Amino acid sequence: MKQKEILLFGASGQIGRNLIRKLSKNNYKITAVTRNIHRAGYILKTQANPGYLELVELKNFKNDKIDELFERSSICINLIGILYERRKDEFKLIHSDLPAFLSKKSNQFKLEKFIHLSALGIEKATDSNYASSKLEGEKRIRENFNKSIILKPSIVYSVDDNFSTKFMALLSSLPFMPLYYNGKTKFSPIHVTDLVDIIFNIIENKTENLVLECIGPEVITFREIIEKILSSINKKRILLPLPLPLAKLSAKFLQLLPNPLLTEDQLRLLKYDNFKSDNYKNNYDLGYIPRKKFDSEINKYSFNWRSGGQFADQNNEDKIK
Numbered sequence: 001m002k003q004k005e006i007l008l009f010g011a012s013g014q015i016g017r018n019l020i021r022k023l024s025k026n027n028y029k030i031t032a033v034t035r036n037i038h039r040a041g042y043i044l045k046t047q048a049n050p051g052y053l054e055l056v057e058l059k060n061f062k063n064d065k066i067d068e069l070f071e072r073s074s075i076c077i078n079l080i081g082i083l084y085e086r087r088k089d090e091f092k093l094i095h096s097d098l099p100a101f102l103s104k105k106s107n108q109f110k111l112e113k114f115i116h117l118s119a120l121g122i123e124k125a126t127d128s129n130y131a132s133s134k135l136e137g138e139k140r141i142r143e144n145f146n147k148s149i150i151l152k153p154s155i156v157y158s159v160d161d162n163f164s165t166k167f168m169a170l171l172s173s174l175p176f177m178p179l180y181y182n183g184k185t186k187f188s189p190i191h192v193t194d195l196v197d198i199i200f201n202i203i204e205n206k207t208e209n210l211v212l213e214c215i216g217p218e219v220i221t222f223r224e225i226i227e228k229i230l231s232s233i234n235k236k237r238i239l240l241p242l243p244l245p246l247a248k249l250s251a252k253f254l255q256l257l258p259n260p261l262l263t264e265d266q267l268r269l270l271k272y273d274n275f276k277s278d279n280y281k282n283n284y285d286l287g288y289i290p291r292k293k294f295d296s297e298i299n300k301y302s303f304n305w306r307s308g309g310q311f312a313d314q315n316n317e318d319k320i321k
């Protein structure tokens, strides 16, 4: 069977790595674009069998190489995203200008589809630069290419994420955990393999011109997420609702860290619920039912942060009988 060629931007991230595994196992050939082949290559090249993955280094997008990549591809997927800005207008560049550019190229080179990862719950968050830049990106993509599919996931978690594992690390070392907005913000976390299955189905089926919210099987508050993680790592911590002025002040300082724990923009975004809006279709409407539940999945890897590790509960006699 002829292999379909997928052009993947943002391939070295959490969703990209998992998607490469799923696609290559199913006979797709992937061209993964990264800014630094030496940094990302070591992890990317282990995600697919030889012959299924080509790595391309692009430092910028003003490059003849781009046309060559689009010329030989059937589908383009954009997973590039950032959580905070390192320089002025970076959200606009990454979340609006770049998706507009890639969707225009997808149209110019008559690709079968352009799949773009945006985010859930951004419509009401007009005071967040992250949210408005993502929303602007969605609008420009829809204007540029009518075969675009925009996916809007809630939090995506897995053993190799930057969310549940970050909180496990924080909660295992901090004596207390600040709760913003009383921990009442709601999320619908989706496991990365469930999201990757949705993307795979969209590639396989004739789907085009779609905006789809991608949600997991539960709606849980931020406080519940922290409680579930604490129970999973078998730790007790004080959960401290932080008054908003204090939260704003802490974000002002935390955003100065090289890899910020919280920025002022993220704090504003955290005010808005992050579960299905019913303004768009969601994965359930298309019959894509997520299988993985938050508690049971995080229990599979939380032992890394439990005192004594994976076998802490087992007594020594059990180990030799």
Ligand SMILES: NC(=O)c1ccc[n+]([C@@H]2O[C@H](COP(=O)([O-])OP(=O)(O)OC[C@H]3O[C@@H](n4cnc5c(N)ncnc54)[C@H](OP(=O)(O)O)[C@@H]3O)[C@@H](O)[C@H]2O)c1
Binding pocket: 009, 010, 011, 012, 013, 014, 015, 016, 033, 034, 035, 036, 040, 078, 079, 080, 081, 082, 094, 117, 118, 119, 120, 152, 153, 154, 155, 156, 157, 163
């Ligand atoms: N993970 C979630 O919980 C979640 C939730 C909602 C939406 N999303 C969206 O889904 C997409 C993929 O998420 P992810 O978690 O897999 O992302 P990720 O792990 O943060 O990876 C993002 C990728 O973007 C590339 N990138 C970062 N900054 C860049 C820049 N300035 N210029 C060019 N490339 C840059 C990086 O590739 P290289 O370093 O290899 O170039 C990296 O592999 C993003 O758009 C994100 O906003 C994710």
